[in-house]
Amino acid sequence: MRTALVTRPLDAVALLAEVARVANGATVLFVGTVRDINEGRAVTGMEYAAYAGMAELELAAIAREAKDRFGTPNVVIEHRVGTLDLGEASVVIACSHAHRAQAFEAARFAIEELKRRVPIWKREHYADGTREWVDPTRAPSAAAQP
Amino acid sequence: MLVTRDMTVTVLLFASYADALGRSSLELALPAGATVRDVVAGLASLPGADRLPPAPLIAVNLRYASRDQMLEPGDEVAVIPPVAGG
Numbered sequence: 001m002r003t004a005l006v007t008r009p010l011d012a013v014a015l016l017a018e019v020a021r022v023a024n025g026a027t028v029l030f031v032g033t034v035r036d037i038n039e040g041r042a043v044t045g046m047e048y049a050a051y052a053g054m055a056e057l058e059l060a061a062i063a064r065e066a067k068d069r070f071g072t073p074n075v076v077i078e079h080r081v082g083t084l085d086l087g088e089a090s091v092v093i094a095c096s097h098a099h100r101a102q103a104f105e106a107a108r109f110a111i112e113e114l115k116r117r118v119p120i121w122k123r124e125h126y127a128d129g130t131r132e133w134v135d136p137t138r139a140p141s142a143a144a145q146p
Numbered sequence: 147m148l149v150t151r152d153m154t155v156t157v158l159l160f161a162s163y164a165d166a167l168g169r170s171s172l173e174l175a176l177p178a179g180a181t182v183r184d185v186v187a188g189l190a191s192l193p194g195a196d197r198l199p200p201a202p203l204i205a206v207n208l209r210y211a212s213r214d215q216m217l218e219p220g221d222e223v224a225v226i227p228p229v230a231g232g
Contacts, residue, residue: 120231
């Protein structure tokens with residue numbers, strides 16, 4: 001297990017290699033990237049900020065919980081902070097396990113817990129020059145409705 | 147005789163909450179035996195606090211804390227806006 005909050009670009013392939021084991025027949029890689037549109041608004045970039053000390057503790061706790069729940073110590077999570085361009089990876093999670101179900105479930109658990117409790121925030125930069133902190137608890141605007 | 151003395155805790159603010167209060171940290175003087183609930187009440191009187199929700203998440207010394215958690219002098223208290231990692 002390894003978790004980190006980093007300021008450099010994330011290397012998903014390196015994380016894949018880090019969790020690879022000959023005993024593990026399944027490896028799952030999750031990559032979260034900066035999207036060009038949110039709630040109908042054109043996004044040009046994203047700024048991530050964290051309560052670093054607590055975010056590192058929570059990330060480490062999530063990796064430990066994934067190990068205990070799904071029976072694999074081969075879990076690596078990296079989250080990037082700072083200003084990111086469109087398409088750049090903000091988070092990479094790699095999990096390997098002897099079998100695919102546990103590998104998928106461990107990766108899913110890790111990203112869902114990360115989004116639920118790790119103190120990281122993002123501020124979207126919009127095409128019109130404005131910036132706004134994203135609040136996932138706020139109801140989506142009308143523009144986001146299908 | 148029981149001696150009680152005031153204490154000071156550091157309160158950290160992040161993201162939209164830092165913008166609302168116009169700063170990223172402050173010192174709050176509290177009576178001995180104060181709890182997280184007292185910090186939340188203390189924040190409410192600050193300029194810009196009307197832009198904070200009435201019951202924000204609080205962490206003490208890097209861990210999520212309940213309203214009843216007692217504080218010690220020098221504790222690091224953080225007011226945690228809705229998280230948005232990933």
